[in-house]
Amino acid sequence: MINVLIAEFIGTFLLYLIIGLCVSQPASSGIAVPLAVGIGLAALVYSCGHHSKAHFNPAATLAFFCAGTHSKKAVFPFFIVAFVGAIVAALAITILDPQGLKSITPTTLEYPKVITAEFLFTFALIWVILNVAISKKTEGNQFYGLAIGSIVAAGAYAVGPISLAAFNPAVTVALAINGFLPWSAVPIYVATQAVAACTAGLLFMSLGTTNEKELQGNPWN
Amino acid sequence: MINVLIAEFIGTFLLYLIIGLCVSQPASSGIAVPLAVGIGLAALVYSCGHHSKAHFNPAATLAFFCAGTHSKKAVFPFFIVAFVGAIVAALAITILDPQGLKSITPTTLEYPKVITAEFLFTFALIWVILNVAISKKTEGNQFYGLAIGSIVAAGAYAVGPISLAAFNPAVTVALAINGFLPWSAVPIYVATQAVAACTAGLLFMSLGTTNEKELQGNPWN
């Protein structure tokens, strides 16, 4: 279990490190930010998936649990390590780049749009994750990292300016720490993401295509 | 069959949601729009292909039918669900982003160029789909999503400013709902895409490389 959590920490830490640095000065990645985050996530999923299934996202953990493939007792450690990884990355960015962060003003949020955007694309992300990670029909596939990174990038191109495209409670908290989101938005984001994750998890389970081995529990469950 | 149609709905809904949001304010995805749509499509194909072969496009359904691998009675449900998915997404965008849509003026269309562009790149898309999805020589490949998403992105970079790069009757209707295309253009687009799909389907079948299992009918036929 400790190796699993080390991999989850490394992945979530590096994921938010890439996100936070790409959206801050002096990175100026501009129109390439969603692409940078997507391919970074793909690489991290490929490097950690065999250790820990590369959740990097409490919404993913929740969805695996709703789909019946993640044991109850392993949910809490995965939650904790995802939040810790993202928070440590947010603090590292504070140290690495204080000037860039000073000029940040939180995005203006129109909540009906924000909730719709975060719900639809968190659902899309979790739908992709479940189908490439625990479906019996795609067992043994090697495109899982590419698919997961790509849906995050496409979603960020689509709704980035509406909601900052968090799709992830741990990333949401880290964005608040670095001042990209107001703290008052965090509970709304997290609740929306949790509902989207449960919706996707229950829908996926109802389709009956979950891999038997996943349902019987993996080594790290 | 119901699970198949659920997957087709999710895929077509999310595909047009990405398209419509990326080309509207405030997304401003600019030069990245074709890339965003291509990688989004790749992720959706990887997440739905094992459920329903990921048509997301009545032209693809028609081409599979022309190539002899899609049963006659399954054509109509696939058509309906693709149009419904794209139309629901168009309505969702109307709700999500009314300001951005107000400033849209339909693209000026020069029909000889539009028809040439839509014919050539719908043919290219369907040629790629048939060769990666039902050829016996590429059976079991894992690059199908990447190949399909890539040809759409390349085609959109090439002819996006000429025809908006629909390549798909359901997307064409949704673009008209959101005001990107005039309704008078829809029949011309759809007829062109249908001719391109049949051309590609019949050419592919004449090459004699269709997978036997596909010809004998899949579980969802």
Add this chain to the structure above:
Amino acid sequence: MINVLIAEFIGTFLLYLIIGLCVSQPASSGIAVPLAVGIGLAALVYSCGHHSKAHFNPAATLAFFCAGTHSKKAVFPFFIVAFVGAIVAALAITILDPQGLKSITPTTLEYPKVITAEFLFTFALIWVILNVAISKKTEGNQFYGLAIGSIVAAGAYAVGPISLAAFNPAVTVALAINGFLPWSAVPIYVATQAVAACTAGLLFMSLGTTNEKELQGNPWN
């Protein structure tokens, strides 16, 4: 053999169609041109590779011949069809977009730089092709299309403004037809690309990692 040549025609035609349209008005693909061409090429290689090994490039045919895996009598038909495919695409572009082409002025060419750029990146392209398409150590791989498209895109980002990044005699001729290159440059480009292809082919053969089945002749040889 006729099916092989149909696939080569479709691939080379669509490859140059994407190239020519992306670099002309009104496509304005700007900084995304190399990416569009690279991913388009990847999709075309995945859709045609199982038919014809997806040469799309007389330099690739020459390199396979130098490496001992392409029969002498099949060289000429592959050469012809690649040039025909690219030339037909160039004519299609002339019909599709005459305004955009009117404003083209041939790139200013500094020949020592042009020759160096075309030699180095045609060598890089052919090196990648040989290693992913006929090496015994990568037999059965599925990354061949991605690798080939990626090296073309990377090369085009690196030397596009120096030499237009043709790396392909058929594309070179088509670029001259559309006025992007002066006709006087064509022999210099083609000779450079041929030397680079032979260098890569002979080097690859000397490494002794060619697949036995390729050396004994493929169905289409």
Add this chain to the structure above:
Amino acid sequence: MINVLIAEFIGTFLLYLIIGLCVSQPASSGIAVPLAVGIGLAALVYSCGHHSKAHFNPAATLAFFCAGTHSKKAVFPFFIVAFVGAIVAALAITILDPQGLKSITPTTLEYPKVITAEFLFTFALIWVILNVAISKKTEGNQFYGLAIGSIVAAGAYAVGPISLAAFNPAVTVALAINGFLPWSAVPIYVATQAVAACTAGLLFMSLGTTNEKELQGNPWN
């Protein structure tokens, strides 16, 4: 061994050739530079990995050694050939594009940020390399090139303006030759990259997922 070193030379030479040309006039790849380098690296890894495991980076060689999978006597030749490949590419760029290079002024370096950035993303790169190249749980995967190229691109988008995103001692020296980095920065970069590589190598080994065959020595060890 000679074939191994030829492949390492070709890969490192072409890798720095792409880097150096993309960041110089007249390439103007701008915001696409990290992407161009990442996909170029992916293609080179796919073309050379079966010859030499595609180090192209003394930090990777060091990490393989720390992880126990690279023999002591093979370390030195790999170091030499990586530096020679990058240095020859830097000289080729000097010949190919002297005007562009004249206008270069070395990046202003804030060393605490530079060291943090180079440490974190060299660690990320090496972590990805080790997990996709020598882990027993990902043995036989085909995503290694994509994963390695993607993490380099994501890292370059994140910290390129801070440290030029070298992540590689051979690239660091070549950047100094072409005037992008002051020579005084080279020892600091190389030491940081070496510490990051050893950290990743030792951490990876402690997780106990190294492939047995790698531990027993490969043909080229």
